[in-house]
Amino acid sequence: MTTYKVAAVYTNEDYEPYATERDTAVAQLCQQHGATFHALKDQVIFAKNELLGKSGRPSKVFGSYRKAWLEALRDEQLRPYPSAELYNASNLTKLPNAPSRPTLTEMGFEEFRQFIPSAELPPEKLVRNYHLTRNTPGRVDSSTRRSVHLRFGTLSVRELMRQAQELNPKLLDELVWRDYFMMLLWHYPYTATESYEPRLRHVPYRNNEEEFRAWCEGRTGYPLVDAGMRELNETGYMPNRARIATAGFLVKHLLVDWRWGDKYFSDKLLDYDMSQNVGNWQWMAGTGVVAAPWFRVYSPQSQLKQYDPDLAYVKKWVPEYGTSAYPAPIVDHKFARERAIETFRTAYRAAVS
Numbered sequence: 001m002t003t004y005k006v007a008a009v010y011t012n013e014d015y016e017p018y019a020t021e022r023d024t025a026v027a028q029l030c031q032q033h034g035a036t037f038h039a040l041k042d043q044v045i046f047a048k049n050e051l052l053g054k055s056g057r058p059s060k061v062f063g064s065y066r067k068a069w070l071e072a073l074r075d076e077q078l079r080p081y082p083s084a085e086l087y088n089a090s091n092l093t094k095l096p097n098a099p100s101r102p103t104l105t106e107m108g109f110e111e112f113r114q115f116i117p118s119a120e121l122p123p124e125k126l127v128r129n130y131h132l133t134r135n136t137p138g139r140v141d142s143s144t145r146r147s148v149h150l151r152f153g154t155l156s157v158r159e160l161m162r163q164a165q166e167l168n169p170k171l172l173d174e175l176v177w178r179d180y181f182m183m184l185l186w187h188y189p190y191t192a193t194e195s196y197e198p199r200l201r202h203v204p205y206r207n208n209e210e211e212f213r214a215w216c217e218g219r220t221g222y223p224l225v226d227a228g229m230r231e232l233n234e235t236g237y238m239p240n241r242a243r244i245a246t247a248g249f250l251v252k253h254l255l256v257d258w259r260w261g262d263k264y265f266s267d268k269l270l271d272y273d274m275s276q277n278v279g280n281w282q283w284m285a286g287t288g289v290v291a292a293p294w295f296r297v298y299s300p301q302s303q304l305k306q307y308d309p310d311l312a313y314v315k316k317w318v319p320e321y322g323t324s325a326y327p328a329p330i331v332d333h334k335f336a337r338e339r340a341i342e343t344f345r346t347a348y349r350a351a352v353s
């Protein structure tokens with residue numbers, strides 16, 4: 001600002017609390033220097049205030065939000081922006097004495113070889129079958145694997161939405177969830193670190209560190225949970241069905257605060273996105289703006305039978321399953337289920353009275 005005469009600053013809007021604060025500070029700086037500041041919509045189809053309920057607040061029912069989303073959708077909203085054409089040498093002005101762009105190493109990144117799915121649109125066949133395959137973590141083509149690209153903007157959400165709109169409404173639904181959680185985080189930034197549901201802010205979690213470590217390392221003796229955690233540790237990815245199983249198990253079976261799990265996922269997931277992670281963790285814990293009922297405790301064994309009946313997923317990530325090297329269950333399901341319901345119920349009732 002002091003070196004160049006800046007007329008305007010353009011950026012894409014970002015809803016994370018830190019980003020909101022940062023952009024507010026930059027906007028103020030621009031104002032002080034007579035430059036205009038423009039934060040534009042790019043990462044979502046409908047921005048934070050475009051689809052509010054009658055009360056002027058976000059709807060707390062996903063079905064109502066989805067209905068409004070679908071009704072408001074116009075073809076042009078799913079058209080890709082011509083950014084590749086506009087971003088060319090003749091459109092860019094070279095600043096005299098401009099500092100060179102820092103390299104990734106200079107920014108503190110280290111090289112780490114890891115599988116990254118293609119940034120192209122997923123194959124048509126996969127998208128057509130998505131509703132049939134999405135809950136089978138043992139298949140490599142069970143879901144699109146595009147979350148990391150949506151996270152970093154290396155695939156346009158508009159293009160993926162358009163493909164989903166043409167080929168598979170279930171996939172479109174999942175992408176609408178993404179818009180929804182982004183909007184919720186902007187309106188309720190405190191939910192990044194606090195339960196939305198005030199009656200569940202004082203659940204006496206056990207937070208047993210040894211059990212937490214066993215969960216992190218995939219040593220709980222529940223194979224679907226262990227497979228998910230081991231895949232996460234090794235690849236930085238975990239299929240949605242396994243995220244549900246591992247998150248539910250941590251909060252309900254082990255009674256560990258959902259924030260511990262949220263933090264662990266944030267350290268490990270390549271597609272980590274605060275709005276999606278917090279939204280989903282609070283959903284699983286029963287504490288969110290939208291949430292599964294707090295008394296719902298999934299059985300990890302029933303989930304295994306339902307979603308990995310031939311053990312394809314488990315065999316891939318937990319090769320010692322079925323041998324004496326595999327640990328016994330860290331806690332009995334029936335006992336843990338009753339303990340979780342009782343703990344949550346007591347906390348809930350105490351907060352109400």
Ligand SMILES: Cc1cc2nc3c(=O)[nH]c(=O)nc-3n(C[C@H](O)[C@H](O)[C@H](O)COP(=O)(O)OP(=O)(O)OC[C@H]3O[C@@H](n4cnc5c(N)ncnc54)[C@H](O)[C@@H]3O)c2cc1C
Nearest residue numbers: 143144145146147174178240243247271272273276277280
């Ligand atoms: C506890 C927990 C934590 C999660 N943390 C994250 C996270 O940090 N980042 C993240 O992108 N997703 C997160 N998810 C949502 C979901 O698991 C991933 O988006 C999905 O597994 C990514 O794989 P995919 O691209 O193959 O998804 P697909 O099934 O192919 O879905 C396509 C896209 O739809 C969106 N989507 C799918 N499922 C969901 C969902 N449940 N909520 C919101 N959007 C969804 C994602 O953008 C995804 O890339 C989390 C889910 C749970 C249960």
